[in-house]
Amino acid sequence: MRTDTADLERPASAPAFQQLGLGRKIKNHTATVLFGLAFLVAVVPLLWVLFTLVQRGLAPMLNADWWNHSFYGLLPNDSGGGIYHALVGTLEQTFVCALIAVPLGVTVGIFLIEYGRNSKLARTTTFMVDILSGLPSIVAGLFIYALWITTFGFDRSGFAVSLSLVLLMLPVVVRVTETMLTIVPDELREASYALGVPKWKTIVKVVLPTSFSGIITGIILGLARVMGETAPLLILVGYSRAINYNLFDGPMASLSLTVYTARKTSTEAGEYRMWGAALTLVLLIMLINLLATLLSKLFAVKTR
Amino acid sequence: MTESTNSEWRSAPPGEAVTPPGEAGSTLVGGPEEPVSPEPPTPPEQPGGKKKVVRLGDRLFQGVATGSGIFVVSIIAAIGLFLLVRAIPALHANEANFLLSGQWRTGDPENMAFGIVDLAWITVASSLVALIIAMPVAGGIALFLTQYAPKVLARPFAYVVDLLAAVPSVIYGLWGALVLAPVLKPVALWINGTLGWIPIFADGNVPANSGSNVFTAGIVLAVMILPIITGVAREVFERTPSAQIEGALALGATKWEVVRTTVWPFGRSGFVGGAMLGLGRALGETVALTVILSYTFEGPHYSIFDAGATFASRIALGSAEFNNHLTVGAYIAAGLVLFISTFAVNALARWIESGSGKGKK
Numbered sequence: 001m002r003t004d005t006a007d008l009e010r011p012a013s014a015p016a017f018q019q020l021g022l023g024r025k026i027k028n029h030t031a032t033v034l035f036g037l038a039f040l041v042a043v044v045p046l047l048w049v050l051f052t053l054v055q056r057g058l059a060p061m062l063n064a065d066w067w068n069h070s071f072y073g074l075l076p077n078d079s080g081g082g083i084y085h086a087l088v089g090t091l092e093q094t095f096v097c098a099l100i101a102v103p104l105g106v107t108v109g110i111f112l113i114e115y116g117r118n119s120k121l122a123r124t125t126t127f128m129v130d131i132l133s134g135l136p137s138i139v140a141g142l143f144i145y146a147l148w149i150t151t152f153g154f155d156r157s158g159f160a161v162s163l164s165l166v167l168l169m170l171p172v173v174v175r176v177t178e179t180m181l182t183i184v185p186d187e188l189r190e191a192s193y194a195l196g197v198p199k200w201k202t203i204v205k206v207v208l209p210t211s212f213s214g215i216i217t218g219i220i221l222g223l224a225r226v227m228g229e230t231a232p233l234l235i236l237v238g239y240s241r242a243i244n245y246n247l248f249d250g251p252m253a254s255l256s257l258t259v260y261t262a263r264k265t266s267t268e269a270g271e272y273r274m275w276g277a278a279l280t281l282v283l284l285i286m287l288i289n290l291l292a293t294l295l296s297k298l299f300a301v302k303t304r
Numbered sequence: 305m306t307e308s309t310n311s312e313w314r315s316a317p318p319g320e321a322v323t324p325p326g327e328a329g330s331t332l333v334g335g336p337e338e339p340v341s342p343e344p345p346t347p348p349e350q351p352g353g354k355k356k357v358v359r360l361g362d363r364l365f366q367g368v369a370t371g372s373g374i375f376v377v378s379i380i381a382a383i384g385l386f387l388l389v390r391a392i393p394a395l396h397a398n399e400a401n402f403l404l405s406g407q408w409r410t411g412d413p414e415n416m417a418f419g420i421v422d423l424a425w426i427t428v429a430s431s432l433v434a435l436i437i438a439m440p441v442a443g444g445i446a447l448f449l450t451q452y453a454p455k456v457l458a459r460p461f462a463y464v465v466d467l468l469a470a471v472p473s474v475i476y477g478l479w480g481a482l483v484l485a486p487v488l489k490p491v492a493l494w495i496n497g498t499l500g501w502i503p504i505f506a507d508g509n510v511p512a513n514s515g516s517n518v519f520t521a522g523i524v525l526a527v528m529i530l531p532i533i534t535g536v537a538r539e540v541f542e543r544t545p546s547a548q549i550e551g552a553l554a555l556g557a558t559k560w561e562v563v564r565t566t567v568w569p570f571g572r573s574g575f576v577g578g579a580m581l582g583l584g585r586a587l588g589e590t591v592a593l594t595v596i597l598s599y600t601f602e603g604p605h606y607s608i609f610d611a612g613a614t615f616a617s618r619i620a621l622g623s624a625e626f627n628n629h630l631t632v633g634a635y636i637a638a639g640l641v642l643f644i645s646t647f648a649v650n651a652l653a654r655w656i657e658s659g660s661g662k663g664k665k
Contacts, residue, residue, distance in 0.1 A: 024558055031560035035452055038444025042465050042534070045527045049471055049479045108376055111369035125373040127654065128380045134581065134650035135643075136588020138616045139383070142639040146386040150629060167379065174376070200365035228472025231590035231616065234623040256474050260591065263478070278475050285470055 050282075057279025060272050066280075071241040071258075071273065079269045083280050085243040089254035090284070092247055093158050094227050097165035102219055105170050106208075109177025109215075114203055133171035140167040141232025149236075156237050158247040161254075164232035169222045176218025180211035213299035220292035224285045230256040255281040387640040394633025402637065406603050408618065413630035420615070420641055425604050426518060427614040427642075430593065431586035433522025438529050439579050445530070446537035446575070451563055462538065469531035477595030480524035485515030485596070492519055496609060508609030509602040516598035517609045524592055529582035536578025536657065540571035577657030584649040588642060590616035615642040 020028075060066055069082030108125065116122030144164040148154050184207050192202040208215075238251030239261045246252075255277055262274035395402055397416050405419025445465060449458050496512035499505040508517055548566040557565065594617040604610040613621060619635045619642075626632050 020558065024561070028558040028560040031563065032452060035444045035448035038441045039448045039453075039461065039465075041441050042445055042468065042527075042530055046464065046468050046471075048483070049475065052479055052483050053475070104372055104375070107369050107372040111373040115366055115369050116373060121370070121373055121377075125376050127651075128377045130654050131380055131647055131650055132376070134584040134588075134646055134653075135383070136590065136616055136646055138588065138590040138619050139387075139639050139643045139646070142619065142636055143383045143386055145626070145632065146390045146636060147382070150390060150632065151386070170376070170379075198359050198362050200359070200361045203365070224470060228470075228474070230472065230474040231620055234591075234620050235626065256472055256591075259474050259478065260595070263595065274478070278478060281472060282475065285472070289470065 053275065053279045053282055056271075056275035057277075060276030061279060066276065070243045070253075072243070074241065074269075076265045076267045077269050079272060081273065083255070083258065083277055085241065086253040086255045086258040086277060087280070087284075088243060088245060089158060089252045090227060090256070090281075092245070093162050093165065093252075093254055094223055096159065096162040096247060097169055097226060098219065098223055100162070101166045101169040101173055101222075104166075105173025105219075106177050106215065108170075108174045109181060110203060110208075112174070112178050113181040114199070114207070129171045129174045132167065133175070135167060136231075137164075137168055137229050138231040138235070140164045141235040143167070144232065145235050155249070156251070157249060158237055158244075158252040158254075160236040161233050161252075162247065164236055165226045165229060168229060168232075169226045172222030172225060173215075173219055176222070177211075177215050180214035180218070181207060183214070184210045213296045216299060217292045217296040220288055220295065224288045224292075227285055227288070228256055228281060230260055233257045234260070255284065383643065384640075387636050387643060390629070390633050391637035391640050392633075394630050394637055397630050398634070408613075410622065410631045410634040411625055413628050416630065416634055418634050418637075420638060422604055422612055423615045423618050423638060424641075425606065426597070426610065426612040427587055427616075429608060429610070430518045430521040430525055430597075430614060431583055433518060433608060434525030434529055434586045435579060435583055437523060437526035438533055438582060441526070442530050442533035442537055442578070442582070443575055445534045446541050447563055447567065449534075449538055450541040451559070451567060465531050465534050467531075468527065473528065473589060473592040474595065476524050476528055477592035480520055480592060480596045481516065484524065485520045488520055488523065489513045489515055492517070492609065495519075503606065504608055506605065506607045506609075508605050508607040508611065509600055510598060510609070510611040512609045514598065514611070516596055517611050518597070519608045521593050521596045522608070524596060525586045525589060528589060528592065529585050532585055533575075533578045533582040536581060537571065537575045540574030540578075540657075541567050544570045573656055573659055577653045577655075580649055580653030580656060584646045584653060587614075587649065588616055588646050589614075590620050593617045594620045615639070 063080065063082070065080055066082045067087075068084050069080075070085035071081045072085070074081045108129070112122050112125060116125070141164045144160055144167075148160050148163060149156060154160065188206055188210060189202055192206045193199075197205070233254060233256065237254075237257070239257050240251035240253050244250050244252045258277040259274055259281065262270050262277060264270075265273070394416065397413065398418060399415070400407055400417035400419050402419050404421060405417065406422040407417050407419060408422075409415070409417045449462050449465075453461055492512045492515070495505055496507065500507070510517055544567045548570070549562055552562045552566050593614050597613060597617060598611045599613055599621060600611050604612055615638050619639055622631075622635050626635070
């Protein structure tokens with residue numbers, strides 16, 4: 001099968017020169033195995049968490065009442081009830097959060113890339129966005145408490161939660177807009193300018209649509225991140241077992257808060273509700289992640 | 305732009321108008337993040353820059369964009385300011401030394417005594433346990449994903465690690481307290497039994513087999529910060545110049561030697577920066593620790609089998625007594641300390657990270 005020419009064309013491989021010493025071989029293999037193991041170590045907790053959730057949380061979800069009832073009027077030992085009240089709260093709070101955070105974040109991103117590149121203000125802003133992305137969520141909650149409730153005198157409400165979530169979502173949106181705008185090729189901008197299009201119109205009509213799919217994906221991933229937040233909710237809104245559609249008034253449930261609160265009911269029914277809510281929350285987050293992937297495919301710039 | 309101005313601009317002598325006015329030389333200024341591409345083009349103004357046509361739309365848009373940048377900067381300033389203003393009255397009413405006391409009595413605004421020593425210990429201890437566990441694992445994962453895993457699989461594998469970051473912290477808390485803690489019990493007992501003569505592994509203020517201690521909390525935190533450190537490390541390891549890797553290979557280095565001599569030295573500081581980011585996240589983690597750590601009134605024994613509260617979990621636990629300004633002020637004071645420390649850690653992380661890979665082109 002082997003011919004002389006084929007032998008010659010084959011590039012010389014390492015053993016053709018010298019065998020590896022045993023020590024180096026062992027070290028090399030040990031390193032390979034260790035690095036592979038490190039990856040497995042990361043996979044184990046992920047699968048373990050997901051397995052636990054499905055194992056303990058699936059039963060409540062299969063109950064028909066789960067999706068259209070609340071926990072209203074349930075005694076600690078009563079089984080049944082549904083997650084509707086928390087679903088409403090989570091969706092409303094994150095939606096209002098996105099309504100504020102997305103325009104603001106995208107504008108900041110535009111400022112950083114299109115207007116302020118390398119200016120002192122832009123560098124300060126980038127730094128502050130970095131700091132904001134490392135801001136503990138509880139501190140965001142405390143800040144909104146100090147501002148909205150203590151200083152302005154409002155009551156605890158779902159809207160206060162949305163405000164604190166804005167602080168947590170903003171850096172994600174800015175980061176993603178920044179990254180996506182840098183990718184937009186300068187030729188596109190130049191072509192637009194060459195046609196006499198003013199800068200702002202170039203940004204709105206050329207730069208943003210080009211990067212739209214990336215930005216929308218990032219926004220949705222940011223939403224998913226914010227959706228699971230619990231810490232600011234503990235401070236900023238009371239938990240309600242009834243359905244409350246009003247963001248501005250009264251206690252309001254949300255999925256993460258439900259998980260946290262249901263933990264205090266140490267009955268079998270309480271645990272049942274807790275794991276059910278936890279699995280619902282993770283499913284919602286996964287669904288949103290999936291949506292992000294789909295949208296990014298759907299809105300991807302067609303290159304024909 | 306009219307056609308004539310356009311053609312005029314094009315025919316302008318090189319060096320005068322080819323570089324749009326006001327932009328010359330600014331590429332030389334290196335920002336904290338190295339620009340991926342050079343300066344973006346700006347729309348050509350009137351040739352020679354004598355007369356500028358500024359459109360209303362442009363002015364408005366630039367104003368809004370710049371304003372939002374300023375707004376973000378002012379948010380951070382406002383956070384510090386508001387927390388400080390709200391904390392000061394409570395600190396005045398405090399009967400204990402805020403920095404040196406370990407007690408936390410804030411229910412009665414007339415008679416408050418609170419200090420942060422115990423909170424600081426639990427916070428730092430659990431974060432350090434997390435960091436010690438997560439750093440080698442994250443480094444290993446990043447090296448595996450960038451250097452070892454087949455190219456086709458590297459992306460989905462990285463996605464799996466990122467999924468760890470998508471799980472909400474309250475769920476990590478539940479898992480840690482109800483599932484992981486019982487499993488860790490024999491491990492904790494063994495460490496406590498065999499290594500108990502080292503102070504850090506000695507008996508804590510709760511029994512070692514209770515599970516609701518810094519040890520369990522640290523392990524759960526390690527899982528939570530793993531994707532952060534891995535993400536940063538992966539990015540820097542990926543940027544290792546391939547010429548260096550190929551050079552090492554050409555000299556007959558094994559894969560491990562390539563990693564040791566080129567990838568690791570190149571990405572080390574970025575990796576440390578990523579670890580600092582993870583530390584910042586661990587310091588501020590709230591709900592997972594609130595769920596895992598049991599609260600005890602006994603002071604800490606400075607062992608990893610202590611229980612208690614971190615800054616963040618103390619605030620979360622206290623949310624029920626947020627009914628008057630002074631009590632809230634006490635918690636805000638704790639929050640301020642947390643804010644300052646995460647600010648410092650994050651700033652340091654960015655500083656280390658921005659220095660990585662420079663000067664080794």
